[in-house]
Structure formats: structure tokens, C-alpha cells
Amino acid sequence: MMPGNPALAMFAKFQGQLNPAALHALELEFGFSKQPLILQYLTYLKNLVTLHWGLSYTYYPTPVTTVIAHSLPWTIGLVGAATVIAVIIGTLLGIYIAWRRNGFLDSTLPVTTMFLQAMPYFWTGTMLLFLFAFLYHVFPLGHAYSSTVTPGWNGPFIGSVIGHAILPAITxxxxxxSGWIIGMRxxxxxxxxxxxxxxAEAKGVSNWxxxxxYAARNAxxxxxxxxxxxxxxxxxxSILTEEVFSxxxxxxxxxxxxxxxxxxxxxxxxxxxxxxxxxVNLLVDILYSRLDPRVRTGGGTH
Structure with missing residues (x-):
């Protein structure tokens, strides 16, 4: 409903060299038509189900599905791996410091990790880039892999991907x-x-x-x-992290x-x-019922 459309903007780049028929064809390709709004919406729903999501204006004439298909694995690989590692380490540390509560780690680790978490993602990423990429040249400055390697299942490419992912993963x-440590604790x-x-402790069950x-399984x-x-x-x-590291x-x-x-x-x-x-929430609901039998029985006794 906003005035103008990307076809007009693209047409302006050619300084009028495209004829009106070409402009009309470009508008139709982008999905801009003079149909009633309800018909346009029904067409949109049909294209949604059939995975015809249109062309990307930024990467024209690449389809949006192609852009997403190329980007999604990088996000899942980077943010997914970093999140899983954070969950595992944070949960294990939370269990340990709760068991050894009021100890040295219980007094220092939550505060330290909360301090790190309070820092904005872009600041942490920029500092890591400045120290380990720009100043000491330990890691590359950005992107997903080096332009000198050939993408594929080969050693140089995999090594380059891992090297480029270390700093954003640390970020x-x-x-x-911190949230996983404190939550589990x-x-x-x-x-x-x-x-x-x-x-159970009074019965002499071992500490481990x-x-x-007894404790960790329910907690x-x-x-x-x-x-x-x-x-x-x-x-x-992680929008800010991916933006900082390109x-x-x-x-x-x-x-x-x-x-x-x-x-x-x-x-x-x-x-x-x-x-x-x-x-993911559906899958976790199923997993939750396996971990806690009370969910399957509605909390009652049978």
C-alpha cells in the first residue's frame, strides 16, 4: 500500500532506457498487480504453500528461497553449535556450583558471566575482532571462509570455515x-x-x-x-554478531x-x-513427556 515499488526504483537506475512494457513486465515479476487486494492476498497464500516466495530485490533475479537456502546452513552451523555448547557447559557448571554452593566458583562464576552477558553483542564481537584478528592476526577479520579456498567437502575449506567461525561463536x-549457569544453579x-x-540422602545414597x-534430573x-x-x-x-563479522x-x-x-x-x-x-516447541513437548512421566499422566496418580 506504500507508494512506489522496487520496479520503479530499478527502472530509475536505467534513466528511462527501459520502455513501459519492460517496466510492466518487471512489476508483474515482482508480484505488483492491479488486482483487488483480496485476490492479491489469496495469490500470496497460494505462493506461500507452493514455495513460490518471489524474487529478492537485493539479489535480483535470485529467488528468495535460494537466498534462504544458502544462508540457513551458516546460521544453524554457527549459532546452533555455539548455543548447544553454551547449554551443555552452562548446565554442567550450574549443577556443580549448586552442589558446591557458597564455594569459590559459586561466588565468582555467576557474577563474571553476567558481566560478560551484559556487554552488547556488537561490542564483544568488535573487541574480539580488534584483538585477535586486526591486532594479532590469529583469526580472520570476517566472512564465512577464505576466498582462496574452493567450497566443498575438502580439508582446506572445512578448516577455513572453522577458523572463520571461532570468533563469532565465542561472541x-x-x-x-550466563543464563544457563544461573538458571540451572x-x-x-x-x-x-x-x-x-x-x-534419599538420609538413606545413604551416594553423592554422585x-x-x-535425584537432583539434576528434575532440576x-x-x-x-x-x-x-x-x-x-x-x-x-544472531543478527548483531553476523553483521559485525559479515x-x-x-x-x-x-x-x-x-x-x-x-x-x-x-x-x-x-x-x-x-x-x-x-x-521445535512441539518436539520439546514430546521430549518433556519422556523426561517427566507426570506430564503424560496429568500430574495425578494411577
Missing amino acids: VFLGSV NNMINTLGEDYVVF RLMTS ILPQVTSFALAMGLIVSG YPGIGFQLTNGVLSQDLPLIQSAFLIIAVAVLV
Whole structure:
């Protein structure tokens, strides 16, 4: 409903060299028509189901599905791996410091990680780039891999991808690990005060079994729910991190789409993000019922 369209903007770049018929053909290719709005919406829904999501204005004439297909694996590989590592390490550290509460790690680790998490992603990424890429040349400055290697399942390419992903992965890790540590610590402390844990301790259950089988197994359930939300949002990428490191993921493409008013790319990216969140939450609901039998029985006794 906004005035103008990308076809007119592209037409202006040619300074009037395109004839009106070419402009009309370009408008139709972009999906701009004079049909009633309800018909346009029905056409949009049809194209949505059939995966005809239009052409990207930024990468014209590349289809949006191609842009997303090329960007999504980079985001899942980078942000997904960093998030999973942060969840595993944060959960294990949370279990340990709760078991050894009031110790040295319990007094220092949550505060330190909260301080790191409070730093903006773009500041942390910029500092890492300045120190380890620009100043000491330990890691590359940006992008997903070096332009001197040939993409494929070969050693040089895989090594280049890993090298380029280390700094952005550290940025994502530092920005999220604190929440997993503190969340698991608080859950563990609450669980350790439950009657069944005290009773098991009085019966002489070993400390290792008490910590893992009795306390941690029940304390980890809220972590699973949080992990579901985190996994669903992985698809959106870490926009600031990908922007700082020029990493070609969904977040980077979404930023370019907003700056270029690339409406099909923006719509498709948000659709992928929404579907990913719904699917992951469904899978975690199924997993939750396996971890906690009370969910399957409705909390009652049978």
C-alpha cells in the first residue's frame, strides 16, 4: 500500500532506457498487480504453500528461497553449535556450583558471566575482532571462509570455515552461557531442598547418584523448556554478531533486506523463524513427556 515499488526504483537506475512494457513486465515479476487486494492476498497464500516466495530485490533475479537456502546452513552451523555448547557447559557448571554452593566458583562464576552477558553483542564481537584478528592476526577479520579456498567437502575449506567461525561463536557463547549457569544453579538449589532428596540422602545414597539421578534430573526440566525457545530462535541467527563479522547467515540477510526494503526476503525470513519456533516447541513437548512421566499422566496418580 506504500507508494512506489522496487520496479520503479530499478527502472530509475536505467534513466528511462527501459520502455513501459519492460517496466510492466518487471512489476508483474515482482508480484505488483492491479488486482483487488483480496485476490492479491489469496495469490500470496497460494505462493506461500507452493514455495513460490518471489524474487529478492537485493539479489535480483535470485529467488528468495535460494537466498534462504544458502544462508540457513551458516546460521544453524554457527549459532546452533555455539548455543548447544553454551547449554551443555552452562548446565554442567550450574549443577556443580549448586552442589558446591557458597564455594569459590559459586561466588565468582555467576557474577563474571553476567558481566560478560551484559556487554552488547556488537561490542564483544568488535573487541574480539580488534584483538585477535586486526591486532594479532590469529583469526580472520570476517566472512564465512577464505576466498582462496574452493567450497566443498575438502580439508582446506572445512578448516577455513572453522577458523572463520571461532570468533563469532565465542561472541554468541559469552552472551548466553550466563543464563544457563544461573538458571540451572537456581533450579538445583530448589530441588536439593525437596523432601525426596533429603530422604534419599538420609538413606545413604551416594553423592554422585544424589546429584545426578535425584537432583539434576528434575532440576533440568525447566532448562529443556528454555532450550526449546533458544533452539527455535537459532534460525533467526544472531543478527548483531553476523553483521559485525559479515557472516552470511539469516540474520545478516535480514539486515540487508531491511536496509534494501526487500519485502519478500523479510517476509520469508520471518516465516522461517516462526515455523522453526513452533516445530521445535512441539518436539520439546514430546521430549518433556519422556523426561517427566507426570506430564503424560496429568500430574495425578494411577
